[in-house]
Amino acid sequence: MIVNWFRYSSPVSFYPLAGRLSRAFGVLAAGFTIAGLYIGLVVAPTDATQGDAYRIIFLHVPTAWMAMLIYLAMAFWSALALGFNTRLSAMMAQALAPTGALMAALALWSGAFWGRPTWGTYWAWDARMTSTLILLFLYLGVIALRSAIDDPRRADRACALLSLVGAVNVPIIYFSVQWWNTLHQGSSISFTSAPKMAMTMVEGLLVMTAGVWSYCIAVTLARVRSIIVERERGSGWVASLIARQGAR
Amino acid sequence: MSEATTTAAAPDAASVSAAFGWALARDLRIALRSKAELGVQLMFYVIVVSLFPLATSPSREVLATLGPGVLWTAALLASLLSLPRLFSADFSDGTLEQIALSPRPLPALVSGKMAAHWLTTGLPVAVLAPVLGGQYAMDGTELGILAAALLLGTPILSLLGAIGAALTLGARGGGSLLALLVLPLYAPVLIFGAGAVDALRAGMSAGPQLSLLAAGLLLALVAAPFAVATAVRIALD
Numbered sequence: 001m002i003v004n005w006f007r008y009s010s011p012v013s014f015y016p017l018a019g020r021l022s023r024a025f026g027v028l029a030a031g032f033t034i035a036g037l038y039i040g041l042v043v044a045p046t047d048a049t050q051g052d053a054y055r056i057i058f059l060h061v062p063t064a065w066m067a068m069l070i071y072l073a074m075a076f077w078s079a080l081a082l083g084f085n086t087r088l089s090a091m092m093a094q095a096l097a098p099t100g101a102l103m104a105a106l107a108l109w110s111g112a113f114w115g116r117p118t119w120g121t122y123w124a125w126d127a128r129m130t131s132t133l134i135l136l137f138l139y140l141g142v143i144a145l146r147s148a149i150d151d152p153r154r155a156d157r158a159c160a161l162l163s164l165v166g167a168v169n170v171p172i173i174y175f176s177v178q179w180w181n182t183l184h185q186g187s188s189i190s191f192t193s194a195p196k197m198a199m200t201m202v203e204g205l206l207v208m209t210a211g212v213w214s215y216c217i218a219v220t221l222a223r224v225r226s227i228i229v230e231r232e233r234g235s236g237w238v239a240s241l242i243a244r245q246g247a248r
Numbered sequence: 249m250s251e252a253t254t255t256a257a258a259p260d261a262a263s264v265s266a267a268f269g270w271a272l273a274r275d276l277r278i279a280l281r282s283k284a285e286l287g288v289q290l291m292f293y294v295i296v297v298s299l300f301p302l303a304t305s306p307s308r309e310v311l312a313t314l315g316p317g318v319l320w321t322a323a324l325l326a327s328l329l330s331l332p333r334l335f336s337a338d339f340s341d342g343t344l345e346q347i348a349l350s351p352r353p354l355p356a357l358v359s360g361k362m363a364a365h366w367l368t369t370g371l372p373v374a375v376l377a378p379v380l381g382g383q384y385a386m387d388g389t390e391l392g393i394l395a396a397a398l399l400l401g402t403p404i405l406s407l408l409g410a411i412g413a414a415l416t417l418g419a420r421g422g423g424s425l426l427a428l429l430v431l432p433l434y435a436p437v438l439i440f441g442a443g444a445v446d447a448l449r450a451g452m453s454a455g456p457q458l459s460l461l462a463a464g465l466l467l468a469l470v471a472a473p474f475a476v477a478t479a480v481r482i483a484l485d
Binding site for chain 2: 082140145149154158161162165166169172179
């Protein structure tokens with residue numbers, strides 16, 4: 001069966017699809033998270049060196065991955081928005097930014113609570129922490145620029161350009177921070193020398209990653225639906241939608 | 249602008265260099281009309297650099313450790329403070345719109361403006377820093393490396409900053425918004441720039457840092473004019 005993907009580049013036809021997908025991924029997110037937390041908190045063995053404190057990685061690692069992945073997705077939609085001037089791509093980029101910022105913040109937050117018992121400090125200028133912090137600043141910059149420009153179409157294109165400039169810079173920032181860190185800190189802490197994880201830990205991590213991933217998709221699609229309705233409120237189809245469903 | 253409107257639209261080499269030269273000469277002329285303003289910006293740099301010993305300690309070891317970082321951070325802030333000067337006056341009196349409408353290539357025109365910005369802010373800072381570095385117990389070789397790193401790094405600040413300056417045209421929240429957009433992008437320049445002197449002190453060569461700064465400069469020189477031109481067109485929509 002051939003699906004005409006361009007059909008869904010229009011907000012009118014994407015809106016109901018996004019609703020269905022959002023609900024489906026919401027259910028998936030709940031299922032994966034419950035299973036992942038069960039594996040992570042009950043089934044997985046206590047770590048020999050870190051005790052039970054290591055269990056925060058079941059939240060920490062997936063959120064850190066998503067923080068980076070969402071920036072890539074945002075840059076992808078931004079490139080489409082800038083290149084083809086498509087409305088929906090810009091709306092997707094707009095919807096992704098707050099979730100990406102949340103993931104970066106969660107990664108830093110959970111990292112701090114993992115660092116306290118294991119490293120003895122909430123914050124160390126570790127390369128990964130520093131680059132995640134800068135990533136959070138990049139997300140906040142995009143969100144702030146969006147809210148500072150009143151005309152939504154202009155904000156779309158300005159944010160798209162900023163996201164692309166950021167995307168070029170993210171690898172450079174990551175590399176420079178890593179390099180700066182090795183120059184300054186020596187070998188205080190390192191993940192790479194950690195002992196191999198037990199198989200159940202890896203399973204828990206993968207299931208939690210699927211859960212966080214589904215959550216991000218569900219929330220982003222729900223948010224893009226709100227953005228579509230808000231932006232297209234002057235159009236006929238939104239008026240009839242509200243008439244049908246009531247102004248909830 | 250009369251000569252610009254009569255030239256052909258095809259962006260050949262002559263047209264590019266003419267556009268670049270025109271914008272550079274115009275912005276330099278405007279900047280040099282208010283020498284006091286340029287002086288105030290340099291004084292900002294001097295004062296920020298002089299505050300750190302007061303905030304920490306006059307001991308030579310502490311100052312020597314802080315020195316490169318302070319001189320670089322202050323250079324970032326000085327560049328940030330002068331960024332609004334790039335476009336905002338031209339934007340509010342309509343000149344920027346005329347520049348964008350001209351048949352000359354916009355990336356070349358904004359490159360001229362960025363070059364003028366660097367010549368009036370980055371270059372003086374790079375010249376001044378070795379003098380101020382004496383306050384921070386840095387010796388001759390270290391000061392030379394510091395100046396070289398600043399000469400390579402400050403143009404990147406002007407090029408990256410111009411993107412932010414153009415994006416925030418007409419946006420609310422002016423200066424602090426610009427800081428939020430631009431400062432995270434400056435991080436690699438700061439790391440490599442301040443790292444050059446640190447590497448020298450650790451007994452290594454500063455070559456890698458300077459090479460990376462030069463590579464970053466080349467990348468920014470190629471990409472930034474197009475990004476800035478796009479941002480200017482977005483702002484004028």
